[in-house]
Amino acid sequence: MSRTLRIGSGAAWWGDRIEPARLNAERGELDYLCFETMAEATVSAAQVRARRDPAFPGYDTYLDDRMRAVLPACMARGTRIVSNQGWINPDGAAARIVALLRELGFSGVKVASVNGSLITDRVLSLTDRILENGQPTATLAPTLISAEAYLGAAPIAEALAAGARIVVTGRVADPSIFMAPMLHEFGWDPLDHARLGAGNGIGHLLECGAQVTGGYFPDPGFKDVPEPWNLAFPIAEVQPDGSAVITKVAGSGGAVTLQTVKEQLLYEVHDPANYLTPDVVVDFTTVRLEQAGPDRVRVSGIGGKPRTPTLKVSIGCTEGFIGEDMFFYAGPGALRRAQLAKRILEERFRIVGLQAEDVRIDFLGLNAIHGAATPPDAPEPYEVAVRVAARTRTREEAIKVGREVDGMAVSGIAHTGKRVPHQDRTREVIGVWSSLVPREQVPATIRYWES
C-alpha cells in the first residue's frame, strides 16, 4: 500500500464514551477503527467475576453497545475493526460479534479471534522474578488469580492478511492494536525496527483516545479548547514510512495542537528514548512535530530500536479488601470539626480492634488528593468531606470502616452531614505485579468465524 492509511480510535478504556466511536465510524472515512478497552487489572477482575457469576461472558461488558454503534457504518464503508474487547474470552466476543452482524443483516463477514495471552497455568514456571520487588514470582502462587502476556501486533496482522474484517483479541499491548493495520497494509517486516518504532509511536498517540484531541487537557485561561463537552476520538493519517498527521472529525469539539500531542507523547512513558513494547523499542526523543493546519499535527522522526527477547506479563493476585466511606462538614469551623471526627475514628478503630494493613483518613477539599504534597499554607476550605479508607485481609474487617462511619450519624459531633449507607462500601483488591517471559513461550492462536 502506498497511499495514506486512515486509522481511528473507538475507545481508550472500558468506560469510555460510545458516541465518538460512532462519529469516527460514520464520518472519519476510516480504513481501520481500533478499540482499546482494558486496564491493568481488567483481566483479573474479569476472572474474579467469572468465578462468581457463571453467566458473565468474559468480554467487554459494552461489546454490544460499541458494536451496534459502529458496525453499520463500518460495514457500509469497508472499515475494518481491531479491538481488544475479548478480555478473557476472545472466542466468545467473536461469536457475539458474528451474531450481531447477522442480526444487522451483514452476512459473509470474516471475524478473527486472537488467543494465547492468558498464561495463568504456566506463569510460575515461565517467569523468574517480580519486576517491582525482585522477589521470585513463585511467592505469588497462593494468591494468583490470572496472568497474561502482552502480545504484539503480528498475530493481528496475520488475521488481517487472512481476510478478517474484524479482529478481536485478549491482552495485546495498547499501541500494537493501532499499529497492526500499518504492519499489514504497508507490508512492513516485523523486525524493521525503524518503521515499527515510528508506527508504534503513532499507536501510542492514538491508544488513549481523546487524550490527544483535547481530553484530560483543558485548564481555563491557560489551555482552552472549544466545546470540551463534544470531544472526538483521534484519527491518524499514516504514511508508509510511519510518519502521520494526527487529526479528528471536522466540527467536533476539542483540539489537536502541538500541546495536546506533546502531552500525550510522554503519557505513561518512563525513559522517552526506550519505550518498551512487544514489537519494538520506541525512541520519542527524535520526534518532530509540526502544526500542519487547524487540528492537524504532523508527527515524524520517531525512532525505533530492536525489540527485546521477552514479553511483559501482568500477574493479578488477591490482596484483601478496601473499606471506604465519607461524611461531610461545612460552614465556619468545618475543618476543626473534621479534625475531631478524624480523631474519633482513629479511637473507634482502636476500640473495635480494626485489623488493617493501611488506614488513610483525609479531608477532601484540603488534602485527600495530593496527600503529603499539600502545601502547609493551603487555605481552609468552606466545605470538607472526611474520607476514610482501610486496606484489610478480610471483608469482615473492611466492613468495619463503613460501620464506624455509620456511628458518626448520631454518636458523632455537631453539624455532621452523611449519606444514607445503601451503597457497597467494600471492594476486593486485585494487586497487579509484572514479570518477563521469553516471547517464544507465548505463541498466539487465531480462530476464524463468519457471519
Add this chain to the structure above:
Amino acid sequence: MKVKLQHVAHARSGDKGDTSNIAVFAYTPALYPLLVEQLTAERFKAHYRGAIKGEVIRYPVEAIHAINFVCHGALGGGVSRSLCLDNYGKALSAAILGFEVEVPGGLVKELKNFTEA
C-alpha cells in the same frame, strides 16, 4: 522574579503500577532552559513533600521542550491497592504547577496568562 510554574509550563501525569510519570512542557521554547536549570529531580521530589516515596528520575526531551519525571513510590503502593481517591494519580501533575521559577525580566513576555502584580 518568582513565578509559579503554571505560567511557564503545562503538565500531565500517567501511571504504571506504583510509578507516576509527571511530564512538564514549556509553553515556549525560550522558557525551556529555565526548566532544565531550575527544575532538578531533587527539587521536584522536595516539592511533593513526601508524597513521592522513592527515587525521581529526570529525562529532558529537548525535541518537544519537555522534561519527564519518573516518580517511584508515588501511587500508594500501586493503582490497584492504593487507598488514595485519585488512585491513578491523574491529578498529581497539578501539584508541580505551584513550583516557583525564577524568571528573568526578558522572558516575562513568554509567560502564559501572567500579569505582573
